Amino acid sequence: MTAALLEVEGISKSFPGVRALHKVQFRLSAGEVIVLVGENGAGKSTLMKILSGIYQRDEGTIRMDGNDVEIPGPAVAQELGICIIHQEMNLMPDLTVAQNIYIGREPRRGIMLDERRLNENAQQLLDDLGIALNARDLVGDLTVAKQQMVEIAKALSFNSRVLIMDEPTSALTDAEVETLFGLIDSLRERGTGIVYISHRMEELKRLADRVTVLRDGEHIGDLEGDEIHVPTIIEMMVGRQVDSSARPTASAHSADDIVLRVTGLSTRTLLRDVSFDLRRGEILGFAGLMGAGRTETARAIIGADPRTSGKIEVNGAPVAIRQPSDGVRHGIGYLSEDRKQFGLMLEQSVTFNTILASLPDFTGPIGVVQEGKAREVTTKYVDDLGTKTPSTEQFVKLLSGGNQQKVVIAKWLTRDCEILIFDEPTRGIDVGAKEEIYRLLHELAEAGKSIIVISSELPEILRLAHRIVVMANGRVTGTLANEEASQEKIMEYATHAIADTKGAA
């Protein structure tokens, strides 16, 4: 048997207080795609950072073509032909495509940059890879998907033999994902070895020659060919079985009690005539592809973005919502998909975050915050929601994603919001913790809160929502009861309309 392109054996790595990796192994041959899966914190990213020279391993061996190698820094990894495409975009938005691809390796004439040769080389590379991009375009003007393509082109410009992709599809639309997979297929044919990290189970079967599962920093096992079976993989990831076919029980509340009615909502750029009802005690799911207008709908409702037309009624009475504070006043809380940027103050305590939206309720006559009352309320919600935190004074940034989400929920519950809009409530949350968030949302609904859940994960929508609104191109294309909905049906609504609107235009 010939030596593997890349072989990793017995790799361990500890950080102060955490054992990130413990005797992890995997092997990658030329022209092979292995998919690395595991919950957040399983050690995938640490492993990749060791391979790309950002971290140093504590023990273990890395072999390329059967020879032991050391990777003390990113530059050495590049020389060895190991390239990583990071989860966060690592491009300079103010530079052009060509300038980004060849940053640090610009062709020069003396001390001058040879801009023409730079552009020619980059365009040649892009054309070879079949990536439809102009080398002179500013990266900041490109869509996320195209930026991803720039990253891949950049990685391949190093003549990479090993390409590591860390959740490359998390921001892509389905069509863009197909383009990416096509590119991966052609790379596979060229003999590039690919390590692909993903949370998305449906991608595994399409891509993987082998699936390697990590859990809590340990190597749990490899699956090949026919063994690649999603329930098995999830079981290996979480260490127990997860019931993914569960559906919500019917809402116990009256179907006529309409809490929020939106009619004819439009915005300047995207939304056209969006209408729907939200009933008391109901979870209403919003499904659709990226850019369908789900987040935009939520933002228009709470007054974060201007509307051009549309009527909003809360509990049967029309309301004027012009800015987010109006939305909050009418009891509508919006939980952004980007908790860290829009939902939480990471450097502050659980208490601080919990009472943030309702400070006046916790303020004495001369403007002094009543710490005791604040802690009391916070403690109540920590208990109610089962937030795992050593104390109410813990910094939020030290909590896990699932527990951070609970702090945001507590914030809006403290504000006494009747209507809660969750945008991607489980993004970046472990498979295990997801179940807990689902349970929590159902409990909130049973307690009479009305909930909108925006999610790109169809199983999640089906798991949670009593009814499902499907959007495409800024319009509502269908509303389904959970009983009549299936992934296929939702996708049909989410994609058919695109063809329709294109045909009309």
Place this chain on the structure above:
Amino acid sequence: MTADQTTRVASPSDEPKQAPQKSNANLWRKGLQQGLAFGTLVVLLLFFSIASDRFFTWSNLSGILLATAVIGILALGTTFVITTGGIDLSLGTGMTLSAVMTGIVAVNFGMPLVVGVLAGIATGALIGLVNGLNVAFLNLPPFIATLAMMMVAQGLALVISGVSPIYFSGVPGFRDIALGNLIPGLPNAVLIMFMLAALAYFMLAKTVFGRFTVAIGSNEEATRLSGVNTRRWKVIVYTVSGVFTGIAGVIIASRLDSAQPQIGVGYELQAIAAVIIGGTSLLGGRGSIVGTLIGALIMSVLINGLRILSIQTEWQNVVVGVVIAIAVFADALRNRKGL
């Protein structure tokens, strides 16, 4: 299916045909702030020319240019620093310390003029080097690192000079550095400013140094992960800015024919204002040398014009402040989507 997708990916799309247009749009947008600044300058020149017949005369215009020289040179250097997303508060007092060192070497030590000038420039470079090391290796925020340097430089200038000005009257030819006329009618200081502007333009637009300056300001972590030694380049950026500070120190000493240890504070803010008016982003990633030059000229023209119209100094400050606010607002507008 696989083969089908591969061909689809490899097939040329019609997008490249549209792409050149898009690039033009980029160019147009890139030039907008500069165009705006340039337009403002022209409007100001027209306004003051109409408002006062003493404004548009060669002697007044050359006076404006001379008044621009020191701020302009400081601003040119610090454009690099601001483009990396940094800030330099030690420009003003760093310039003073450079001027004092020139005086000490050329007057007190009686060394040749050239040595004095080089000592001044070297002082500026050293200040920049220390700033750069503090920012890049001690990870001090640029604001703090250069605030500390601002105070250190001011203190040292006072200590070294003994809190009194050093006069260059015994050094023949020193005044000519700034006030001589290699080109008849044009003070050398102005000539030097334009030459440095040409050099800075070349460095920012055409060299690896400039490319990394923009890259660091645009996304430092990405630049580092691309294998660029960002720490080293930050040190170089601050040092280059320091060299410009040193040159400004020599120029101001020559113009005043003395090294004044008390002045300097406030110059850094005027220089930073010129950079911002010129369209360089305080967030980093976008810098314009031509814009900086125009920004510095706008400030001088404003101050000179208001003075000619006999407007009180206090009101001049108010006007300049408003102009800076408008310039930054215009920048924010431009960054909004769809523009």
